[in-house]
Amino acid sequence: MRYDVIIVGAGPAGSTTARECAERGLSVLLLDKAEFPRDKPCGGGVTVRASKLLPFSIESVVERVITDVYLTHKQASGFSRHSDDALVNMTQRRNFDMLLLEKALEAGVILRENAAVRQVSRGATSIDVSTQDETFTASVLVAADGANGKTAQMSGIQQSFWQQIALEGNVTPSSGIPDRWQTCFGLDIGGIPGGYGWVFPKGDHLNIGIGGWRYVGPGLRESLGHLTKFYGFDRENMWGLRGHYLTIRKPESPLVRGNVVLVGDAAGLIDPMTDEGIYSSIWSGQSAARTIADYVGGETSNLLNYKREVESELVPELSISLRFHDLFQLAPGLYLWAEKHTDLVWALARRILRGDQTYVNVMLRHTATGNVIDFLSDLVRVTPYLQRRSGLREPAPPQRFFVRGSVQT
Numbered sequence: 401m402r403y404d405v406i407i408v409g410a411g412p413a414g415s416t417t418a419r420e421c422a423e424r425g426l427s428v429l430l431l432d433k434a435e436f437p438r439d440k441p442c443g444g445g446v447t448v449r450a451s452k453l454l455p456f457s458i459e460s461v462v463e464r465v466i467t468d469v470y471l472t473h474k475q476a477s478g479f480s481r482h483s484d485d486a487l488v489n490m491t492q493r494r495n496f497d498m499l500l501l502e503k504a505l506e507a508g509v510i511l512r513e514n515a516a517v518r519q520v521s522r523g524a525t526s527i528d529v530s531t532q533d534e535t536f537t538a539s540v541l542v543a544a545d546g547a548n549g550k551t552a553q554m555s556g557i558q559q560s561f562w563q564q565i566a567l568e569g570n571v572t573p574s575s576g577i578p579d580r581w582q583t584c585f586g587l588d589i590g591g592i593p594g595g596y597g598w599v600f601p602k603g604d605h606l607n608i609g610i611g612g613w614r615y616v617g618p619g620l621r622e623s624l625g626h627l628t629k630f631y632g633f634d635r636e637n638m639w640g641l642r643g644h645y646l647t648i649r650k651p652e653s654p655l656v657r658g659n660v661v662l663v664g665d666a667a668g669l670i671d672p673m674t675d676e677g678i679y680s681s682i683w684s685g686q687s688a689a690r691t692i693a694d695y696v697g698g699e700t701s702n703l704l705n706y707k708r709e710v711e712s713e714l715v716p717e718l719s720i721s722l723r724f725h726d727l728f729q730l731a732p733g734l735y736l737w738a739e740k741h742t743d744l745v746w747a748l749a750r751r752i753l754r755g756d757q758t759y760v761n762v763m764l765r766h767t768a769t770g771n772v773i774d775f776l777s778d779l780v781r782v783t784p785y786l787q788r789r790s791g792l793r794e795p796a797p798p799q800r801f802f803v804r805g806s807v808q809t
């Protein structure tokens with residue numbers, strides 16, 4: 401049978417693309433090398449802005465609703481910030497991803513589990529996708545196989561990413577989740593180049609992790625041990641220790657090539673400042689499905705609308721986030737000071753997590769501040785001393801995106 405679309409990977413990006421394609425009447429085959437429910441190294445924090453993208457409630461898989469953040473600098477000098485509204489929904493990925501997959505199946509998607517894609521061969525109007533046992537044909541292929549995915553490569557597409565790496569594990573306190581973490585997650589910043597440490601409370605356990613630029617990989621195990629101890633838990637009792645890459649897209653990295661579309665981590669759409677990837681995965685899946693439906697329905701002759709949408713709406717957000725990340729890494733202490741002593745920074749963080757504000761709007765509304773951020777970030781990108789201070793070994797090229805009040809990507 402020939403399908404309209406084959407999607408490789410049933411994470412948030414793949415299941416969302418699949419569901420939205422099927423809801424538009426397309427025949428969809430979803431392949432995953434794993435058997436579901438499956439887990440995935442992830443903090444499982446689904447921001448309110450990400451939840452709002454979905455046309456159904458995720459309440460059934462939410463184990464805790466976060467309203468507070470406990471911030472520390474290099475494992476010292478902590479303070480809390482409170483929000484009256486929910487900021488992040490804490491889930492476990494095996495349950496969250498299963499829910500998204502079930503919604504795709506309800507929409508009519510055909511699923512093959514234990515089906516690792518091994519080979520792709522692209523023709524002008526069709527594409528063959530082979531697992532160990534079978535070959536399937538479709539008009540469009542979607543690479544949704546995550547940060548370690550090989551589907552793009554197998555399709556002859558060269559991606560270009562900055563890579564981060566994170567290590568995480570879980571602790572289950574015998575006396576239950578401590579009061580401090582009932583509705584609060586912890587972030588420890590300034591202690592690792594390019595990232596941060598975290599503690600995310602779930603129903604009966606806490607997820608503790610740390611990540612940064614790829615070169616910090618060899619020291620992560622020790623760093624995670626220290627962090628676990630700092631948060632008051634015994635590192636010896638940690639279970640489910642897992643590491644994983646995070647992919648941050650470089651501006652030239654492809655989103656579409658011919659009849660192949662890249663979504664989620666396979667496209668490198670992680671938010672560099674927060675390392676939030678679920679939002680972009682859902683967003684890009686929805687955008688891809690709209691474009692694919694138009695293409696299969698004969699309304700457009702190519703899939704480039706997806707690229708245009710991502711580049712005009714999502715990429716500006718991620719570019720500004722990368723700017724914030726440059727500065728945040730240079731002076732995490734200053735960021736914490738501002739977060740503690742000014743309501744403005746906390747209000748901004750809250751509004752972004754809830755999807756009430758975007759990075760682009762912030763830059764456009766506060767043009768003077770935006771220009772300063774722009775300038776300072778460029779300064780970091782061209783000054784080796786500042787790069788060393790901020791742990792940046794592969795800076796993005798300087799790029800003024802503020803041009804007469806409009807945002808450039």
Ligand SMILES: Cc1cc2nc3c(=O)[nH]c(=O)nc-3n(C[C@H](O)[C@H](O)[C@H](O)COP(=O)(O)OP(=O)(O)OC[C@H]3O[C@@H](n4cnc5c(N)ncnc54)[C@H](O)[C@@H]3O)c2cc1C
Nearest residue numbers: 409411412413433442443444445517545546664665677678
């Ligand atoms: C340690 C860590 C913590 C994180 N914490 C958060 C967080 O709290 N909140 C947040 O928003 N983001 C977080 N992220 C990022 C988030 O996990 C990712 O952005 C998100 O999972 C991307 O979804 P995806 O659908 O693109 O890919 P994935 O979720 O990685 O799914 C890819 C799927 O493809 C399948 N696959 C791979 N190769 C093949 C193949 N050859 N054939 C068939 N199937 C294949 C895999 O089995 C998998 O099911 C974190 C990341 C890490 C590493």
